[in-house]
Amino acid sequence: xxxxxxxxxxxxxxxxxxxxxxxxxxxxxxxxxxxxxxxxxxxxxxxxxxxxxxxxxxxxxxxxxxxxxxxxxxxxxxxxx
Numbered sequence: 878x879x880x881x882x883x884x885x886x887x888x889x890x891x892x893x894x895x896x897x898x899x900x901x902x903x904x905x906x907x908x909x910x911x912x913x914x915x916x917x918x919x920x921x922x923x924x925x926x927x928x929x930x931x932x933x934x935x936x937x938x939x940x941x942x943x944x945x946x947x948x949x950x951x952x953x954x955x956x957x958x
Contacts, residue, residue: 879923886920903949911942 893913900906914937921930 883920883923886916886923890916890920904946907942907945907949910945911938914938914941 890913893909893916897906897909897913900909914933918930918934918938921927921933
């Protein structure tokens with residue numbers, strides 16, 4: 878394992894988590910959470926847990942992001958923020 882790469886990915890994960898919390902647009906938050914899951918997938922693969930990385934990539938970065946975006950696109954805004 879390369880600890881510098883692990884540290885870089887971990888810093889990017891924390892930045893994505895903070896950005897997803899602070900962003901006001903739901904579509905942007907869903908996209909950032911997809912990037913967050915993809916970065917976690919890279920982190921798991923770097924650590925050698927390939928099965929966990931594959932599951933995170935398919936479920937976390939793939940299916941969940943698509944379902945979040947589909948749910949957001951099917952809703953309408955009630956107020957003008």
